[in-house]
Amino acid sequence: MPPEEPPKLTLRERKKREARRALAQAALRLSLDRGLENVRVEDIATEVGVSPRTFNNYFSSKEQAVCSMVVDRHEGMREALLARPEGEPLWESVKQAVIEQYSREGEPDRAYVARIRELMGQLMLRGEFLNAHAAVERVLAETIAKRAGGADHLLCRLMASTVESAVRVAFVNWFMTEGEPFLPTLERLLDELATGMPTLTGGTAPNTTTTSLGEPLC
Amino acid sequence: MPPEEPPKLTLRERKKREARRALAQAALRLSLDRGLENVRVEDIATEVGVSPRTFNNYFSSKEQAVCSMVVDRHEGMREALLARPEGEPLWESVKQAVIEQYSREGEPDRAYVARIRELMGQLMLRGEFLNAHAAVERVLAETIAKRAGGADHLLCRLMASTVESAVRVAFVNWFMTEGEPFLPTLERLLDELATGMPTLTGGTAPNTTTTSLGEPLC
DNA sequence: CCCTAATTTTGCGTGGCCCGCACTTTTTTG
DNA sequence: CAAAAAAGTGCGGGCCACGCAAAATTAGGG
Numbered sequence: 001m002p003p004e005e006p007p008k009l010t011l012r013e014r015k016k017r018e019a020r021r022a023l024a025q026a027a028l029r030l031s032l033d034r035g036l037e038n039v040r041v042e043d044i045a046t047e048v049g050v051s052p053r054t055f056n057n058y059f060s061s062k063e064q065a066v067c068s069m070v071v072d073r074h075e076g077m078r079e080a081l082l083a084r085p086e087g088e089p090l091w092e093s094v095k096q097a098v099i100e101q102y103s104r105e106g107e108p109d110r111a112y113v114a115r116i117r118e119l120m121g122q123l124m125l126r127g128e129f130l131n132a133h134a135a136v137e138r139v140l141a142e143t144i145a146k147r148a149g150g151a152d153h154l155l156c157r158l159m160a161s162t163v164e165s166a167v168r169v170a171f172v173n174w175f176m177t178e179g180e181p182f183l184p185t186l187e188r189l190l191d192e193l194a195t196g197m198p199t200l201t202g203g204t205a206p207n208t209t210t211t212s213l214g215e216p217l218c
Numbered sequence: 219m220p221p222e223e224p225p226k227l228t229l230r231e232r233k234k235r236e237a238r239r240a241l242a243q244a245a246l247r248l249s250l251d252r253g254l255e256n257v258r259v260e261d262i263a264t265e266v267g268v269s270p271r272t273f274n275n276y277f278s279s280k281e282q283a284v285c286s287m288v289v290d291r292h293e294g295m296r297e298a299l300l301a302r303p304e305g306e307p308l309w310e311s312v313k314q315a316v317i318e319q320y321s322r323e324g325e326p327d328r329a330y331v332a333r334i335r336e337l338m339g340q341l342m343l344r345g346e347f348l349n350a351h352a353a354v355e356r357v358l359a360e361t362i363a364k365r366a367g368g369a370d371h372l373l374c375r376l377m378a379s380t381v382e383s384a385v386r387v388a389f390v391n392w393f394m395t396e397g398e399p400f401l402p403t404l405e406r407l408l409d410e411l412a413t414g415m416p417t418l419t420g421g422t423a424p425n426t427t428t429t430s431l432g433e434p435l436c
Numbered sequence: 437c438c439c440t441a442a443t444t445t446t447g448c449g450t451g452g453c454c455c456g457c458a459c460t461t462t463t464t465t466g
Numbered sequence: 467c468a469a470a471a472a473a474g475t476g477c478g479g480g481c482c483a484c485g486c487a488a489a490a491t492t493a494g495g496g
Contacts, residue, residue: 012471196413197380
């Protein structure tokens with residue numbers, strides 16, 4: 001009979017999530033401002049008004065905090081995939097689910113693109129970023145498997161991994177070029193995957209010089 | 219006229235490579251023995267008979283040292299790809315080059331599989347591992363682009379990224395299962411990629427329970 | 437053979453991070 | 467409102483990455 005919705009999440013839970021969110025946000029904001037190497041854990045903690053020790057109760061490194069948004073996407077992704085209509089071909093479902101998830105957030109903010117590029121130069125952070133994507137990939141694979149009704153487990157993993165590849169490539173392309181929008185690129189890459197690899201034909205190039213490797217970017 | 223081959227690499231260079239190799243090897247061996255968390259940088263350095271400070275002249279973290287073998291593969295991969303016959307379809311070239319590279323090393327050692335599994339549980343290491351694969355991916359993309367004679371840059375990246383996905387999936391499958399060999403799996407996955415995604419058809423599964431996420435393994 | 441310049445290794449010191457532990461503060465529950 | 471549960475906090479220790487400058491090693495002519 002009580003009309004007020006007793007919030008399913010206990011106060012504790014809400015505060016906890018809020019704190020986590022605030023820390024992640026602060027970590028990202030500060031990193032974009034000054035560059036990750038100039039942000040100490042202490043700074044992030046102070047920004048949120050919490051002790052440095054507490055920061056480590058939520059994240060085990062600042063890189064993890066910065067990347068936590070990536071891994072939080074898995075939840076939306078799973079729901080989107082499971083919500084696709086019954087008879088739809090599997091690949092179409094996956095494609096739509098992924099696109100849906102990334103549209104929900106809107107095009108990433110252009111204003112920060114230079115800073116993001118700079119940020120991704122940080123080695124540790126790239127590691128954590130890839131790691132986060134791997135986490136998403138895992139959940140995606142499980143969801144695909146469930147959705148496909150027990151199809152070959154290996155192929156499900158491959159599919160998930162492949163989708164994540166497309167996302168990463170589209171993202172890198174987005175922040176490395178000036179104008180190209182993210183979503184259309186992603187969609188195009190996903191379509192490319194659907195038709196298979198042999199679209200491209202071979203033949204050695206004429207004369208380009210050998211580029212060295214090092215590790216300039218992504 | 220001098221018949222002895224004057225080693226192209228100066229003594230300096232040889233010692234350097236040797237040291238690097240020794241450090242990487244020691245790092246891997248010790249990690250497999252005791253688990254990465256029980257290996258200090260000092261231990262690795264001592265094992266090779268060098269000061270801890272020197273270790274950091276070669277690698278900026280022990281995780282990096284452990285994973286350096288992965289990134290060293292890029293060289294062989296590039297050569298293998300560029301050595302493929304002229305007219306061969308691009309995808310076939312890529313596939314063969316990758317398989318060639320991984321056959322060269324032989325099947326990974328079965329004896330250590332349990333330890334490897336344990337090792338991959340380490341979060342930091344997984345990050346560095348993924349990072350290493352990303353480096354290989356980048357070189358592969360460049361090489362593909364060169365080989366394809368200036369094809370769409372984005373698609374080259376996608377192809378490289380996709381190949382690396384297959385490798386990672388095959389590898390994880392290898393160390394998570396008991397008997398399945400690595401190379402045949404890899405080959406199968408690459409073929410799967412060639413034909414495109416829609417091989418699998420959809421339809422929701424019957425009743426499986428929702429698995430939680432956390433981050434149990436890879 | 438030896439001397440000099442270039443390069444590498446090393447010791448030391450600094451700043452920072454991660455985390456276990458015990459203690460305090462806050463929230464929950466009965 | 468009191469006891470219990472859970473989260474925040476301060477302290478201390480161990481480790482790591484790295485800048486710097488001094489020693490050790492190598493390279494290449496005289």
